[in-house]
Amino acid sequence: MLVLKNIHKEFNTTGNPEDLVVALDDVSLTIEEGEFVTIIGTNGSGKSTTMNIITGAMMPDRGQIFLNGADITHMNEHERARYYGRVFQDPMMGTATEMSVLENLEVAYRKGKVHSPFKWGFSKQEKEYFINELKKFDLGIEEKLNKKVGTMSGGQRQALTLLMATMRNLPSHNRIRKEYVYFAEGDKHKAKEEVETGYKLAKDKYLKAKLAIKNDKSLTSQQRKEQLKQAYETFDSEVRKFDVTKPILLLDEHTAALDPKTAKKVLEITDKIVHESKMTALMITHNMADALKYGNRLIMFAHGKIVLDISGEEKAKMQVNDLYNLFQVQNNIE
Ligand SMILES: Nc1ncnc2c1ncn2[C@@H]1O[C@H](COP(=O)(O)OP(=O)(O)OP(=O)(O)O)[C@@H](O)[C@H]1O
Ligand SMILES: [Mg+2]
Structure with missing residues (x-):
């Protein structure tokens, strides 16, 4: 469970009072384990800031963040990284361009698994597993295993980043024991x-x-x-069995830079991965149809506040038009 409690964040780049931006205005939000939340809202409404505060990339001015009951507000970004998988809008982020597909996968896969008695490098089964996963994307990445990631298309890179972000970064036995107590x-x-x-x-x-x-x-x-x-x-x-933390998937418009066909494919794969691995996921999108189609809960941000929070039946019944109208009203758009 992830809890944001009275999160407040302001920006003022010039120092002039009139330039003050309230990015998040006393936002409280509870996300249960296994929820798939889609997030919509106009440009500048506070969506990315929320994610940045969750990951520790930004500190809130006020408020607290709890993960599985433990207060992680002051835990730094690096420490928190193992609890999140993140995919950004920009396909250039998230992978190491100078490394091959396999090397990227290997690094992501081995993260935190240093106590494994098995040698560095993929076993035959592990390699087969990843080739299989890559094939599911149907983007031909499995044929480029030894190619540098920098030479791949945006869609291929996003798909690879998604796979890396959702891979279970197995924590060591020591870490599992420590976290069991920490989160108890x-x-x-x-x-x-x-x-x-x-x-x-x-x-x-x-x-x-x-x-x-x-x-x-x-x-x-x-x-x-x-x-x-x-x-x-x-x-x-x-x-x-004592491992109490499961990574949360954070997607910030991760298909926005892709062509419609590839975007659809990456979204479908996202949905499949989230369901199969029962991950908790937050997905920011500007596409209202996607926000309704995917996930079991939908949140709308406007002016740094959560102005709509629907789930289950209520979300399932909502039509794109209804949502669009609510969006217009909340943003005072005529
Ligand atoms: N590092 C920063 N420095 C100054 N202002 C910032 C910073 N990050 C965000 N802001 C401001 O905070 C507000 C919220 O930004 P945020 O990035 O959360 O919006 P968003 O909902 O993700 O928008 P978009 O849909 O455009 O991605 C905006 O007014 C933005 O300009
Ligand atoms: Mg944003």
Whole structure:
């Protein structure tokens, strides 16, 4: 759950009182785990500022941000990065242009996975998995695995960034245990005991299994390798049950720079990824039809405030025309 509480943000680039801009005017917002929220609003209404404050790229003048109950208002952008995947409007951002598609994927995939017993680099299965994911985009990226990302089209780059942003950046076991306590509500000591006991049990079981496999003379070396890997994976998945944070996907007009056909494709893939991985997602768009079509909740910003917040049935029933009319009214457009 992500909570913005009374967030206020002003800008004044000249110092003149008349140039003061209230970008966010005491905004409060609660986003539940698994919600897919589309966000609309005129230029300058505060949409991107909201995202910047969520990621820590900007500090609010007043107000607090809570992630899963913990106050992260003062956590810096770098620290927070592991809780978010972000895709911007500009296809030039989000990927390393001088690196190949595979290298980009590898970096995103390995982020936070330093304690893995497996070597750096993709295994055959991992590579196959990514090729499969890239094929789903139907943009031919899978044929450019070793090409520099800088040579790809905007659509291809956005699709790749999306895949990288939604990849599970697996946290280490240490991090999982630490975060379990950090995000625990109520008794922190009890939470610590719970996670440490769970971790110890899983580890003891793994060490015993490892010993038994090593001592089993009937196994071929191939079988032994397989079984050791299996035993580690069981251990790993038992520890990951304590993983309390799932990345939130933040999309800031991520299809705005794409041609209509590619934009549609990238949006459909976005929707599919969000549903399949049950991610919490926030998507800013200027396209009202898309804002209604995708997601289960819709928020409209005007003049730094949330002026419409609909979900479920109410959102499903809303027509583009109704939304357009509300938009006109809220922005005093004749
Ligand atoms: N870094 C900044 N310095 C000064 N003013 C800023 C800064 N960032 C945002 N603003 C101002 O805050 C207001 C809100 O901007 P924001 O980028 O959140 O709008 P937006 O809703 O994302 O608009 P758009 O649809 O154009 O992307 C605008 O008036 C903008 O000029
Ligand atoms: Mg913006």
